[in-house]
Each structure stands twice: as C-alpha cells, then as structure tokens.
Amino acid sequence: MNIKIAIIGLGYVGLPLARLFATKYPVVGFDINQKRISELNAGTDSTLEVDEDVLKQVLVTSSSNENGLFCSNQMDDIKDCNYYIVTVPTPVDKNNRPDLTPLYKSSETVGKVLKKGDIVIYESTVYPGVTEEECIPVLEKISGLKFNVDFFAGYSPERINPGDKEHTVEKILKVTSGSTPEIGQKVNDLYKSVIIAGTHLAPSIKVAEAAKVIENSQRDINIAFVNELAKIFNLLEIDTHAVLEAAGTKWNFLPFKPGLVGGHCIGVDPYYLAQKAQEKGYHPEIILAGRRLNDSMGEYVASQVVKLMIKKGVTINGAKLLMLGITFKENCPDVRNTKIVDVVHALADYGIQVTIFDPWAKPAEVEHEYQLKTTNDLPTETFDAIVLGVAHNEFTAIDLSKLKKENGVLFDVKGVLKDKADGRL
Numbered sequence: 008m009n010i011k012i013a014i015i016g017l018g019y020v021g022l023p024l025a026r027l028f029a030t031k032y033p034v035v036g037f038d039i040n041q042k043r044i045s046e047l048n049a050g051t052d053s054t055l056e057v058d059e060d061v062l063k064q065v066l067v068t069s070s071s072n073e074n075g076l077f078c079s080n081q082m083d084d085i086k087d088c089n090y091y092i093v094t095v096p097t098p099v100d101k102n103n104r105p106d107l108t109p110l111y112k113s114s115e116t117v118g119k120v121l122k123k124g125d126i127v128i129y130e131s132t133v134y135p136g137v138t139e140e141e142c143i144p145v146l147e148k149i150s151g152l153k154f155n156v157d158f159f160a161g162y163s164p165e166r167i168n169p170g171d172k173e174h175t176v177e178k179i180l181k182v183t184s185g186s187t188p189e190i191g192q193k194v195n196d197l198y199k200s201v202i203i204a205g206t207h208l209a210p211s212i213k214v215a216e217a218a219k220v221i222e223n224s225q226r227d228i229n230i231a232f233v234n235e236l237a238k239i240f241n242l243l244e245i246d247t248h249a250v251l252e253a254a255g256t257k258w259n260f261l262p263f264k265p266g267l268v269g270g271h272c273i274g275v276d277p278y279y280l281a282q283k284a285q286e287k288g289y290h291p292e293i294i295l296a297g298r299r300l301n302d303s304m305g306e307y308v309a310s311q312v313v314k315l316m317i318k319k320g321v322t323i324n325g326a327k328l329l330m331l332g333i334t335f336k337e338n339c340p341d342v343r344n345t346k347i348v349d350v351v352h353a354l355a356d357y358g359i360q361v362t363i364f365d366p367w368a369k370p371a372e373v374e375h376e377y378q379l380k381t382t383n384d385l386p387t388e389t390f391d392a393i394v395l396g397v398a399h400n401e402f403t404a405i406d407l408s409k410l411k412k413e414n415g416v417l418f419d420v421k422g423v424l425k426d427k428a429d430g431r432l
Contacts, residue, residue, distance in 0.1 A: 009072065011088045011089055012025075012028050012092060015085075015094065017047060017094075018094070022057055024130070026057050026061065026062060026065055030065060035079060035084050036078040062076075066078075093117065093127065094131065097132050107137065111141070111145055121150035128160070128163055133216055136283065139160070139186070160185070170336060170339030177202055182206070182218055184214065184215035227274070228297040308350050312392055312394055313357055319429075321415070321416065323359065326392065328359050331402050333365040333381055333396070338367065343376075347363075351363065363379060363381040364383075365397070366401050370382065391415050394420060395418070403424075
C-alpha cells in the first residue's frame with residue numbers, strides 16, 4: 008500500500024512533522040486557518056519552527072502522489088490519504104479543566120473522509136483514555152465505520168520544544184502505539200522511517216498517553232520545588248542560584264531553576280492527569296500543589312519588584328516599568344499561556360505603568376490574546392524599574408543601565424544577568 012499522510016493542524020507541532028514526513032512521503036498539511044495556509048504555501052512560517060529554505064524544499068503545488076508537502080484548508084485534498092495525524096492543541100478552560108474541543112472538531116473533520124483501512128494517529132497531549140474513549144466514538148459516528156474493523160488508531164505524543172533548533176523533531180526519540188499489535192507496528196514503522204533518534208513502541212495507546220502527560224507533570228513538580236526554595240532562600244537572604252550551583256556538583260542532582268511556568272505543555276498537562284484521577288475518585292496532592300505554587304509565581308515576582316522599588320525610594324503609584332519579554336519562553340514568538348501576563352497584571356494592580364518590549368512577539372497577537380500593548384522597538388526613555396522576564400538573546404546585548412533611572416531597579420526573573428541585577432528569583 009502506498010502511504011499518503013494528512014497532518015491535521017499546522018502549528019508548532021504539525022508543521023515540523025509535516026515537513027519531515029514530506030521528505031519521504033506525499034503529505035497534505037490541513038489547517039482551517041486560510042491565512043496560515045497562504046503563508047505556508049508562500050514558503051513562510053510565522054512560528055519560526057521551520058526555516059524558509061527548508062520549507063520551500065518540500066513544498067509542492069498540488070495534492071498528488073509525489074513526495075512533498077501541499078498545504079490546504081479544503082477537505083477534498085485530504086480524502087485520498089490513508090494516514091491521518093492529528094496535531095491540534097489541547098488547552099484548559101478558565102477553570103483549568105481540559106478543553107477537548109479542538110480534538111472533537113478535528114476528529115469530525117477526519118471522520119468525514121475516513122475510509123476502510125485508514126489509520127488515525129493522535130499526537131495531542133491528553134489524559135489516558137482520550138483517544139479511545141473520546142475521539143474514536145466521534146470518528147465512528149461521523150464515518151459510519153467500525154473501529155478496529157474498518158479503521159484503526161494510534162497515538163504518538165509530540166515532543167516538540169518550540170524555539171529549539173538543536174532538538175528538532177527527527178532528533179527526539181518518538182513513543183508510538185497502536186489500537187492493535189499489528190497497527191502498533193505499522194505506526195512505529197511509519198515514524199521509524201523518518202525519526203533518526205529512533206522509536207519506542209508502547210504496549211497500548213493508554214500507556215503512550217500516560218507517558219506523555221507525566222513527562223511534563225514531572226518537570227512542573229521539579230520547577231515548583233525550586234520555586235519554593237527560591238521563596239525560602241529569599242527570606243533567609245541566601246542566593247538561590249548560588250545554592251543550586253553548589254548542590255549541582257553532586258552527580259545525580261537535577262539541574263532545575265526557578266521561574267515562571269507557562270506555555271501550552273508544562274503549565275497545562277498536569278491538569279489533564281489530575282482531571283482523570285479525580286474522575287476515578289483520587290484527589291492528586293503533589294501534582295496540584297505544584298500547579299498552585301507555579302501559578303502563584305507571577306504575583307510573587309511583582310511583589311519582590313515592588314519591595315525593591317520601595318527600598319530604593321521609588322514612588323510606586325505611577326512608576327514606570329519596562330518589561331523585557333512577553334513570550335512564554337526565550338527566542339520563540341509563542342505567547343500562548345505566558346505567565347509574564349500574570350506579572351504585568353499584578354504590577355498594574357500596584358498602579359505601575361508597564362511598557363512591554365519583545366522583539367519576538369507579534370503586537371497584534373498579544374493584544375488579541377491578552378488586551379495588552381507591546382512594542383518590537385526598544386524604548387529610549389528611562390524607567391523606574393526594569394524586569395527581565397524572558398531570556399531572549401537580544402536582551403543580553405542591551406546596556407540596561409542606560410534605560411534605568413539612577414535609583415531604578417533591575418530585576419532578573421531568568422537569572423541570566425548575574426551581578427548586574429538588584430534582585431532575581
């Protein structure tokens with residue numbers, strides 16, 4: 008059987024995967040966003056995950072059986088594919104409950120074109136059971152086909168690290184799984200054909216789902232631990248980073264640093280696992296405690312900045328502050344679930360006027376998501392306080408002393424300015 012792949016969702020996960028598969032197979036990248044499709048077919052990726060020259064090497068002008076990537080928002084272009092890989096986001100709502108709407112809608116889309124013998128693979132991060140208990144019923148209902156008789160499924164959790172040009176998709180070992188042992192082998196062989204780091208075939212879809220959701224939950228808990236240490240050592244007037252550096256000389260000490268935990272993975276995935284646990288009557292303590300602590304860090308950072316300003320004699324109400332960075336991580340334009348917003352709101356509650364400078368973030372996107380004004384141009388005025396919230400490479404080259412008033416405060420959330428800062432986490 009000739010393989011033809013449809014990638015459903017062309018964001019930070021879908022596009023790099025589609026580009027990679029397109030080096031060996033005919034691939035149709037499907038996304039409902041017409042603007043996104045137009046920019047990709049022009050050879051431009053606004054997420055900056057795939058370089059322009061790399062993208063143009065695999066682009067083709069029509070959906071055919073030749074190797075390459077064709078991007079489309081038309082259902083007709085994916086109806087002759089036999090592998091459908093779903094890479095849509097899985098967010099939480101305002102109450103931190105899993106929102107499976109993107110998964111339901113993409114499953115409906117696939118269901119409309121699903122044929123006998125097709126395999127549907129999900130990559131979106133979910134709690135154990137979502138693929139078989141939530142997505143498969145949608146596919147069956149829309150297609151009229153029977154699961155594991157007419158069509159099959161797999162799960163291979165994404166391991167994309169936005170902005171990371173070293174650990175690209177083909178260089179990260181991939182967990183795979185299938186709805187039957189035979190399908191598991193087919194799914195594994197498909198990924199194995201392009202993932203040079205290799206694959207790990209899990210014994211079931213639920214095992215693969217669980218493996219993904221605990222990867223990020225583990226990181227979240229470890230970061231929560233060092234965030235709590237930062238609060239303790241700050242009260243004891245001890246440099247947290249110096250403590251971590253000293254402890255890090257032990258061979259098995261885990262090198263986590265304090266910080267704001269945002270993004271669409273680490274700050275979200277633990278809630279998926281917690282939701283499933285609660286459905287089964289178990290109230291997870293460590294997972295949710297870690298979430299509560301990490302979610303409190305934005306307000307904590309703001310309070311520490313204000314304390315330093317007061318010590319230096321700065322009048323808080325009406326003070327002007329420069330926030331360096333709004334994206335959820337360094338050297339990346341992604342602003343989804345960024346916790347810098349929590350810091351900005353907390354500072355505004357003190358009556359501080361915050362100017363946000365980020366050369367990576369799109370001002371229109373930030374305003375749409377958070378109703379906040381940002382700029383891509385470095386301000387020329389001076390400020391009562393400067394907070395380095397994101398460690399973009401550009402920020403280390405700026406002479407921040409020229410932007411700070413004589414009695415101004417420089418606070419380093421990321422711990423990259425070393426002795427230049429008046430305070431840091």
